[in-house]
Amino acid sequence: MEEKKVSKSVLKRLPVYLSYLKSIPDPVPENISATTLASALGMGEVQVRKDLAIVSNGGRPKIGYCRESLIDDIEQFLGYDNTTGAVLIGAGKLGQALMGYSGFEEYGLDIMAAFDLRPSIERTEEGKPVYPMTELDWFCRLHKVLMGIITVPAKGAQEAADRLIAVGVKAIWNFAPVHLDVPEGILVQNENMATSLAVLSVHLQAQIKEKNKE
Amino acid sequence: MEEKKVSKSVLKRLPVYLSYLKSIPDPVPENISATTLASALGMGEVQVRKDLAIVSNGGRPKIGYCRESLIDDIEQFLGYDNTTGAVLIGAGKLGQALMGYSGFEEYGLDIMAAFDLRPSIERTEEGKPVYPMTELDWFCRLHKVLMGIITVPAKGAQEAADRLIAVGVKAIWNFAPVHLDVPEGILVQNENMATSLAVLSVHLQAQIKEKNKE
DNA sequence: TAGATTGTTAATCGATTAACAATC
DNA sequence: TAGATTGTTAATCGATTAACAATC
Numbered sequence: 001m002e003e004k005k006v007s008k009s010v011l012k013r014l015p016v017y018l019s020y021l022k023s024i025p026d027p028v029p030e031n032i033s034a035t036t037l038a039s040a041l042g043m044g045e046v047q048v049r050k051d052l053a054i055v056s057n058g059g060r061p062k063i064g065y066c067r068e069s070l071i072d073d074i075e076q077f078l079g080y081d082n083t084t085g086a087v088l089i090g091a092g093k094l095g096q097a098l099m100g101y102s103g104f105e106e107y108g109l110d111i112m113a114a115f116d117l118r119p120s121i122e123r124t125e126e127g128k129p130v131y132p133m134t135e136l137d138w139f140c141r142l143h144k145v146l147m148g149i150i151t152v153p154a155k156g157a158q159e160a161a162d163r164l165i166a167v168g169v170k171a172i173w174n175f176a177p178v179h180l181d182v183p184e185g186i187l188v189q190n191e192n193m194a195t196s197l198a199v200l201s202v203h204l205q206a207q208i209k210e211k212n213k214e
Numbered sequence: 215m216e217e218k219k220v221s222k223s224v225l226k227r228l229p230v231y232l233s234y235l236k237s238i239p240d241p242v243p244e245n246i247s248a249t250t251l252a253s254a255l256g257m258g259e260v261q262v263r264k265d266l267a268i269v270s271n272g273g274r275p276k277i278g279y280c281r282e283s284l285i286d287d288i289e290q291f292l293g294y295d296n297t298t299g300a301v302l303i304g305a306g307k308l309g310q311a312l313m314g315y316s317g318f319e320e321y322g323l324d325i326m327a328a329f330d331l332r333p334s335i336e337r338t339e340e341g342k343p344v345y346p347m348t349e350l351d352w353f354c355r356l357h358k359v360l361m362g363i364i365t366v367p368a369k370g371a372q373e374a375a376d377r378l379i380a381v382g383v384k385a386i387w388n389f390a391p392v393h394l395d396v397p398e399g400i401l402v403q404n405e406n407m408a409t410s411l412a413v414l415s416v417h418l419q420a421q422i423k424e425k426n427k428e
Numbered sequence: 429t430a431g432a433t434t435g436t437t438a439a440t441c442g443a444t445t446a447a448c449a450a451t452c
Numbered sequence: 453t454a455g456a457t458t459g460t461t462a463a464t465c466g467a468t469t470a471a472c473a474a475t476c
Contacts, residue, residue: 015408041393061451061457079419097311107411170421171414179255187417189410194229196403197321200385203401205293207384275433275475
């Protein structure tokens with residue numbers, strides 16, 4: 001039995017299906033077809049079918065996929081069914097906003113504690129602990145933390161990453177707008193708002209230029 | 215003279231180059247080669263060269279690109295040189311974190327005001343106004359706002375988008391984890407944390423599975 | 429001149445889309 | 453049965469990478 005590698009693009013679409021399936025309004029249907037899903041989300045129906053084929057063991061012609069099992073299948077595939085403990089480094093505004101976001105539970109993510117060079121608070125509003133950086137090591141080792149979230153300013157990000165990796169973290173969610181150098185086997189997922197802004201900004205530039213032409 | 219369309223993938227890499235160029239440490243070099251840039255950012259050097267060719271009017275063999283003009287060129291291409299005014303809908307934690315982030319100036323983005331169905335505050339810590347939703351229309355029309363940022367819960371997002379579009383907004387930065395239906399010509403850029411989480415989660419699943427095999 | 433580096437043209441790779449057969 | 457829908461195989465498309473010529 002071989003592991004099939006699933007592309008990042010597919011991985012990014014799965015949670016979109018998932019959240020839609022969970023939020024279907026009004027009379028919740030027992031089954032849902034790829035056609036319906038696709039048109040609701042503005043995607044191609046073949047693409048939806050191919051994606052679903054990866055996680056599900058099939059729908060039925062003329063009927064579609066069972067909504068509930070589809071939800072289960074996607075959640076299981078994404079590993080949302082067992083909780084991942086994570087630590088967050090950098091308890092600034094963004095860090096605190098993430099700590100306070102209760103929606104992550106749904107994705108099996110539990111931000112257990114925050115760490116900061118100079119903590120300004122001892123606990124977040126939600127009661128989660130904020131430790132000085134010196135406490136990072138024992139905490140991560142004790143709880144076998146595999147995921148780290150970096151919300152420090154750019155210049156501190158690489159060091160934060162190094163320390164996380166040193167204590168066994170295997171996946172890093174990086175909100176600092178810098179490239180992180182990491183050894184093989186460690187995954188860095190960049191949440192770089194600047195990239196989104198670039199797309200938006202260029203679109204607006206084009207809009208404005210066009211308007212001026214009129 | 216024809217407009218050349220630049221792909222989203224390129225657009226997303228440009229700010230990465232930009233921030234690196236701005237942050238080069240120690241003895242800031244006059245010039246920088248694509249080779250150096252590529253290795254610093256862990257990218258292919260041909261890719262870097264191709265990307266730079268889009269915005270710059272060329273580097274010099276054996277020397278590279280002039281760092282300063284490259285910065286200017288990218289900023290101009292991305293439209294960071296003239297400021298875009300934006301409004302934000304949903305003054306919750308995330309919304310306030312975004313309002314408070316001063317780094318956006320650098321990208322030519324100015325979040326002028328926030329709007330909320332039931333504002334809990336009148337001004338943010340930074341002194342930016344928070345209005346009730348009823349004030350959205352005149353504000354946007356008066357200031358000719360072209361960009362909207364949506365940080366409301368999922369179920370309010372579509373309505374927020376509709377209202378923004380109604381008052382002339384052309385680009386929407388959507389932090390709500392739902393698909394937005396918009397007419398042609400309006401750009402929606404989704405900042406969906408769930409998609410990043412999916413990538414991280416699947417990576418960790420694989421890690422754990424492998425470890426158990428040992 | 430020699431060599432590093434640019435810029436371009438061609439080849440590869442992967443992902444999306446289209447076409448079609450299978451099925452309830 | 454007929455038709456909607458699934459799932460798969462082939463074709464297209466676009467982006468990345470490799471090869472090479474141009475240049476300072």
